Amino acid sequence: MTGLTGLSSSAACMLLAVVVILYVLVGGMRTSLIADYIHTTILYAILLTFAFTLAFTFQASSDMLSSPAKIH
Numbered sequence: 001m002t003g004l005t006g007l008s009s010s011a012a013c014m015l016l017a018v019v020v021i022l023y024v025l026v027g028g029m030r031t032s033l034i035a036d037y038i039h040t041t042i043l044y045a046i047l048l049t050f051a052f053t054l055a056f057t058f059q060a061s062s063d064m065l066s067s068p069a070k071i072h
Contacts, residue, residue: 002009024032 003014007015
């Protein structure tokens with residue numbers, strides 16, 4: 001926030017806390033937990049997709065990385 005808007009770090013931290021408190025008050029704790037669960041699920045799906053894509057890409061293209069035993 002500081003680099004983007006010029007807002008001081010202290011004010012940015014306070015603004016973040018106020019926004020989160022308002023979000024929880026308006027939507028309730030259940031809404032916050034559901035949103036966190038959905039975001040975490042999406043992030044894990046993206047992480048696993050990238051990990052498997054990299055693993056299979058390197059495995060197919062490199063003789064040194066063709067198996068865990070050769071890597072070790």
